[in-house]
Amino acid sequence: MHYIWKEWKENIRGKGLWLSLSIIVLLSISILYRSSILSFDQGFYVLLINLFDTIIYFIPILCLFIGAFSIFQEKEQKTLIMLLTKKDNYPSFLLKKSLGLYTVVLVPLLGWFFLYLLLLKFQFQLDMKSYLIFVLAIVSLSLVFLQMGAAIGSFSRSRMQIIGYTIFVWFYFFFLHDFLLLSFLPDVTHENVKLFSSFFFLNPLQAVRMFLETGMGVYSFGHMSRLLEMFMWTKPVFFLIGNLFIWLAISFGIAIIFNRKEGYE
Amino acid sequence: MKKLALLTLVLSLFILGKPEKNLAAENLQAKIDSLQEGAVLHLKDQTYPGNIVIDKSITIIGTKHTVIKGDGTGNVISITAPNVKLNQLTVTGGSMNRNSSEEYAAIKIHTNNNVVEHITIRNSFHGIYLSQAHHNKIRYNDITGLGNGEIAAQGNGLHIYYANDNLLEANKIEGTRDGMFFEYANNNRSVENKISHTRYGLHYMYSDENIFKGNVFTMNTGGAAIMNSNHLKLEDNQFIINYGNQSFGLLLLQANDNYIAGNTFFMNQRGLYIDQATRNTITGNRVIQNQIGIELWASSTDQIFTLNKISDNTFPAITLGGSGEGNTWSQHGKGNDWGTSFPLTDLDQNGIGDFPVTYHSSLHQLLEDQELTSLFLKSPAIAIYEKINNTLNSDEIMFTDKHPLAAEKTSHASLLFVALGLLVGLILLKGRHYYALHLEGMEGKHKR
Numbered sequence: 001m002h003y004i005w006k007e008w009k010e011n012i013r014g015k016g017l018w019l020s021l022s023i024i025v026l027l028s029i030s031i032l033y034r035s036s037i038l039s040f041d042q043g044f045y046v047l048l049i050n051l052f053d054t055i056i057y058f059i060p061i062l063c064l065f066i067g068a069f070s071i072f073q074e075k076e077q078k079t080l081i082m083l084l085t086k087k088d089n090y091p092s093f094l095l096k097k098s099l100g101l102y103t104v105v106l107v108p109l110l111g112w113f114f115l116y117l118l119l120l121k122f123q124f125q126l127d128m129k130s131y132l133i134f135v136l137a138i139v140s141l142s143l144v145f146l147q148m149g150a151a152i153g154s155f156s157r158s159r160m161q162i163i164g165y166t167i168f169v170w171f172y173f174f175f176l177h178d179f180l181l182l183s184f185l186p187d188v189t190h191e192n193v194k195l196f197s198s199f200f201f202l203n204p205l206q207a208v209r210m211f212l213e214t215g216m217g218v219y220s221f222g223h224m225s226r227l228l229e230m231f232m233w234t235k236p237v238f239f240l241i242g243n244l245f246i247w248l249a250i251s252f253g254i255a256i257i258f259n260r261k262e263g264y265e
Numbered sequence: 266m267k268k269l270a271l272l273t274l275v276l277s278l279f280i281l282g283k284p285e286k287n288l289a290a291e292n293l294q295a296k297i298d299s300l301q302e303g304a305v306l307h308l309k310d311q312t313y314p315g316n317i318v319i320d321k322s323i324t325i326i327g328t329k330h331t332v333i334k335g336d337g338t339g340n341v342i343s344i345t346a347p348n349v350k351l352n353q354l355t356v357t358g359g360s361m362n363r364n365s366s367e368e369y370a371a372i373k374i375h376t377n378n379n380v381v382e383h384i385t386i387r388n389s390f391h392g393i394y395l396s397q398a399h400h401n402k403i404r405y406n407d408i409t410g411l412g413n414g415e416i417a418a419q420g421n422g423l424h425i426y427y428a429n430d431n432l433l434e435a436n437k438i439e440g441t442r443d444g445m446f447f448e449y450a451n452n453n454r455s456v457e458n459k460i461s462h463t464r465y466g467l468h469y470m471y472s473d474e475n476i477f478k479g480n481v482f483t484m485n486t487g488g489a490a491i492m493n494s495n496h497l498k499l500e501d502n503q504f505i506i507n508y509g510n511q512s513f514g515l516l517l518l519q520a521n522d523n524y525i526a527g528n529t530f531f532m533n534q535r536g537l538y539i540d541q542a543t544r545n546t547i548t549g550n551r552v553i554q555n556q557i558g559i560e561l562w563a564s565s566t567d568q569i570f571t572l573n574k575i576s577d578n579t580f581p582a583i584t585l586g587g588s589g590e591g592n593t594w595s596q597h598g599k600g601n602d603w604g605t606s607f608p609l610t611d612l613d614q615n616g617i618g619d620f621p622v623t624y625h626s627s628l629h630q631l632l633e634d635q636e637l638t639s640l641f642l643k644s645p646a647i648a649i650y651e652k653i654n655n656t657l658n659s660d661e662i663m664f665t666d667k668h669p670l671a672a673e674k675t676s677h678a679s680l681l682f683v684a685l686g687l688l689v690g691l692i693l694l695k696g697r698h699y700y701a702l703h704l705e706g707m708e709g710k711h712k713r
């Protein structure tokens with residue numbers, strides 16, 4: 001609880017969180033404004049998909065930066081050393097710090113999307129289940145990239161390193177991962193499609209998107225070919241849970257193994 | 266005394282036994298049988314057992330809660346006489362049996378000049394089945410199927426079989442196999458129907474010269490599949506969010522000489538999917554924000570694309586299987602509006618671009634060879650893939666529009682809005698900063 005409170009105070013005094021949130025707010029309002037011409041009954045789904053497609057460019061990098069700089073600040077201000085010499089070891093510090101980060105980022109985000117729902121109510125026929133799935137998708141995405149950010153913050157020794165690693169991680173998941181899979185695509189057969197699918201859904205952006213679009217009933221997986229059936233060897237929600245579990249565990253593990261307690265400017 | 270008690274008991278049992286249903290059943294069929302030609306039968310707010318046959322020209326009018334419920338062994342209502350009118354009924358409980366010689370429906374019509382309107386249909390294989398029935402009007406009906414399941418386990422919302430000159434208007438169909446299925450049915454008019462969550466919203470097989478106007482297809486596996494059908498008119502329809510891996514807004518398969526105008530194709534996996542089709546005119550449509558705007562297979566020839574607005578698609582148009590013969594992207598000196606897909610100058614301001622636009626892509630080979638490619642269409646990696654292949658010259662020309670239309674002037678209101686928001690954000694941030702400084706100053710003063 002102390003960590004959450006400390007994280008909260010640090011973040012509301014800083015600009016990072018507010019800047020990130022204001023970007024999300026501006027984006028969502030501008031998309032709502034642009035969607036005002038859409039139909040009453042289907043416009044809601046169109047808006048959510050468009051909003052997701054836009055937000056997906058920002059949430060990962062913002063969360064990466066917030067996570068990384070939050071950990072790094074502990075190093076800069078020497079509070080990390082103080083905390084570790086007192087009673088915490090690094091895993092317990094990281095766990096508490098991560099919980100603090102989740103709370104501080106997700107509470108304002110969830111608060112905004114609750115307000116946003118009220119704005120939507122004036123314009124569209126709401127589908128609460130779909131909206132909940134949308135919010136869950138955003139939360140999952142934030143969790144994964146916050147934890148990755150925390151890992152970057154743990155092993156980085158300078159701000160430049162943080163910026164470098166963050167941009168690399170963002171670039172990897174945004175472009176490189178899918179690009180590599182695209183180059184393997186001609187060799188995908190019925191024998192190796194499951195493996196290919198596992199790598200495909202290892203990308204949080206793809207796992208979250210599939211969960212959202214199928215959950216909302218927009219993307220239909222009815223009447224699939226055999227290859228596609230083998231590709232979707234489990235439900236999208238399980239792909240997402242697996243993805244969350246893998247990346248949270250890897251990020252946590254890397255942060256613990258490679259953490260550096262000292263940072264320098 | 267004993268006899269009286271026995272009589273009372275028997276009478277009580279008779280009353281408690283609730284035999285109304287059977288009586289009503291007998292009554293409904295018997296009533297129909299007893300009616301004169303042209304009579305009007307008003308039904309009450311109650312459930313009548315179905316499997317009735319209407320063999321004379323009568324009108325049946327129900328109320329909000331009038332239900333005709335079949336026993337699940339056949340058609341709930343069969344119409345074998347012409348000029349029958351059905352109004353405001355709920356029809357349910359048709360046979361789902363797929364091993365019978367007949368395909369059953371909630372309402373099966375075998376005759377001409379009938380009117381079926383304001384009917385709610387549930388739990389039936391087909392909704393309304395027109396079998397060799399002509400000049401019927403099917404309007405304002407609400408048909409809901411079983412939802413997502415095995416395709417074959419359920420029938421179609423409206424099944425039009427060897428039936429001509431019918432009007433299908435303002436029906437709402439959801440969760441059936443195909444929304445409307447036409448087989449060997451000509452000269453029908455489908456107007457302002459709403460179809461969602463089906464396999465194909467509209468499925469045409471061997472049906473010619475039908476008109477299809479103002480219908481809305483959303484969230485189907487495929488919006489409309491026109492197969493082996495010619496001389497159709499599709500105007501002002503909307504194909505929205507038909508979004509699955511193999512989905513499309515409109516499929517033209519072996520369909521020739523069709524006129525497709527003024528339709529909206531929005532957020533589909535493919536807006537138009539054209540295969541083995543010839544001489545179709547596609548004009549004045551809006552093909553917007555689809556993964557692939559137009560997928561044109563080489564087996565298709567002599568299509569004309571003109572005056573369409575094709576913008577904000579991941580790929581505006583893709584030609585697969587080689588370049589088809591005679592497909593043109595402009596007519597009478599007017600091409601298509603490609604939005605911001607291509608840089609375009611219009612120095613003489615005649616509304617036509619000064620240079621032709623040519624679209625290159627390398628993805629066609631992957632799309633042809635591997636169906637999983639479509640999973641990547643939303644990935645930003647696709648843009649890099651295309652750029653790299655473009656640099657390596659391993660892409661091909663997808664189409665050339667010799668007379669592209671200058672893009673419509675869009676309002677910059679949204680841009681202004683965002684800029685304004687940013688400005689407000691900046692002021693807030695700066696404001697906070699000054700406020701913090703001010704506080705700090707005050708704190709300093711106090712400390713002193």
